[in-house]
Amino acid sequence: MILITGATGTIGSHVVRLLSEQGVPFRAMSRRAQPGHVRADFEDPASLERALAGVDTVFLVTVPPRPTADHDLALVRAARAAGVRKIVKLSAIGSGGIFGGQSIGAWHVAAEEAIEAAGFAWTMLRPGSFASNLLPHRALILAGEPVPNLAGDARQAVIDPRDVAAVAVAALTGDAHDGQRYDLSGPELLTFADQASILGRVLGRTVRIADGTDILSQLPAEVVTGIDWARAGGTAYLTDHVRQILGRPAGTFEQWVRDHRTAFAETP
Template sequence: MILVTGATGTVGREVLRQIPSDVRVRAMSREPDRLAAVLGTAEAVRGDYDDPRSVAKALTGVESVFLVTSRVGRDDDGRFLRAARAAGVRHVVKVSAAAVADSRADDLITRWQRVNEDLLRASGMEWTLLRPRSFMSNTLSWAASIRADGVVRALYGGSANSCIDPRDIAEVGVRALTEQGHTGRVYPLTGPEALSAAEQTAHLSDLLGRPLYFEDLEPAQARTLLGARHPEPLVEALMRSAERQREGAKTRVEKTVQEVCGRPARSYWEWARDHLTAFVPA
């Protein structure tokens, strides 16, 4: 039995979609009613990191776990891993972050992920670490302004990021869960090229067949927009991450998807083509 946490999330739902139909799968969510659209043949179960009983129940009979946590600064990983070991889980595939490998990265989010990786390595269970660069799907945050006035606004629009299609992260994760030879491995994951926000805007413009315009945000503007959604410590971490990108820290392209999946990583153009309806005005 495989347990997929974060099953309604960007990567978790893709893991559920890609796992072979003959593999027993359980999908965990704090709100299992939301799982209907992504379940397939999986079993739905409620699991809340703040509710140890629900997590213990979700882990019953589970051999392998796809682990996603997102509440920065919380001990969700530690509590889950202790419960998983107690339940007899053998292997955990965890989504971490590419920044963990960058010695210059010392923001709150990266420090938290480093601690979580150390917890997994010390857990006594077999492990596989996925370290993706930024998700291509993050550009869905531009959809409203593109639909409304054909404008994309972002910080440091000329800085490049070797972002990755979440479907590729999921496929590497599924292979790690269902094939031999992936335990004890760290997989850095990127797309096939490093692109700036301005270049991504140009791709979207070509696909939509309409002009789109890019506007650079000033740091103060970006900080204000982030502050409307996140607490100050997280805003500071995101701003520091953007500064590292401006300095060129996120341009490295890895061949991991090719090596693990036997095909090249999907391009941003492919991702945008497959999600184009999100950017089309009603």
Template sequence: MEAMILVTGATGTIGSEVVRQLVARGEKVRALTRDPGRAVMPEGVEVVRGDFLDQPSLEAALAGVDAAFLVGVLGPEDGGRDVRLIELTRAAGVRRIVKLSAIGTGEPEFGRFGTWHLPGEQALRSSSDVEWTILRPSSFASNTLGWAQALAAGQPVPNMTGEGRQGVVDPRDVAEVAVAALTDARHAGRTYTLTGPAAITVDDQAAALAEVLGRPVETITPSRDQLRDQLSASGLSEQAVEGVLGGLEFARGGGNTTVTDDVREALGRPARSYREWAEAHKGVFAGG
């Protein structure tokens, strides 16, 4: 029987790319989303409704699943849902689990942000009955998609981390490692810290994007109060806002400069650069 792979967070940045790559490989995919009617998926994907607060919906989605890509609830509002999702996945007999975590998890210097995925990671590592893999990506190159509106209006783009350098990673690489781990047992028991090939600043990203677009991309650095207002306006709770601000300040101070070769180790090729990501997404910014 053909193996069924469940992808949670199937409409998100990484989940949607995991679905696309699995389908391209000919895998049997079930996509979990809270609103199947609005989900746009490749042909052949089984789309099911599921909510982390609705256990029966999760149990139904997990029925007959052989491998699962788990995207937990990020932030202080988790309330143990990440751990319960892992427990439900194990109870359903899923033999292979890949968890999307975050760089710095479990490291005290990362502050609150470093604790958000820790319970889920610990629950997974204690699972002797499954093949597990944990992915800890750095800052996503796709975060700069939010610049499109400012560029279209002829405005500078926000620089949230000042002169802080980060190992900005292409989400396609993260998804490709996830797909490899979902389909190949040799990744079992591994924790991959996934980064791009170099630690770069926001200004470095703006310069690369400017070269791709053939026009200037200027940046502006918001104050902490401005950042807090923007994050609060996005609907985040006060706890989540403080956690994100702490992570941004940590990066701004040069704390997130980690660069690894884990993409190459997992995939046998080097990680894509931000410039490569920008080339592939040039059309998003072309109208500006």
């Protein structure tokens, strides 16, 4: 039995779909009530105990309001008590690096170290920027308003969330990837302007961008460090891990846009 945390999220929802298609037994966990999901909260130990009953493997995704390892660590404690064998954790590219004297993704590293120390079999997935990150700006795009650009002119290895999910499923359903950390990237390096241009071409409309660094003052310092690192070119590298694991190339940003163009369409 595999427990999928964050089962309604960007990656978790695709993991649920893929496991369903493969007929693999799993349990989807959500913080809010969802049909067919077990309801549990990282801040409620009793709910985690119920969610983990009879579970062998966990896909661990946490998105706390402010960067902290607390939710990951709560799951690790509960999983150890429940006799879980393996954890596949969704981490982030660059975690463990230092930029400007500050640690990048320190909360992810703390969780990764706790998972290792607890004696689980493990795989750490560290993807780059998701192709889907433009979806929250749909209203601005439809209105012809500029989308805030936090990345500057930096190039990033934008990755299709479906590829991240497929790699996660490979790690969850076999042992070949135990003990591995994978930096996951798409097949090309793109600036934010490149992404806007591709999106605009596919949609047949102009997608404008504007400097969005004024938003940084509203974000936690830990997040700003990661953004500054990316703006300085920290994420401008490609890996072949998706191809190695899945036996096919990683999907392009343009293909993701074409497959999701209706998500950017005008509401009837």
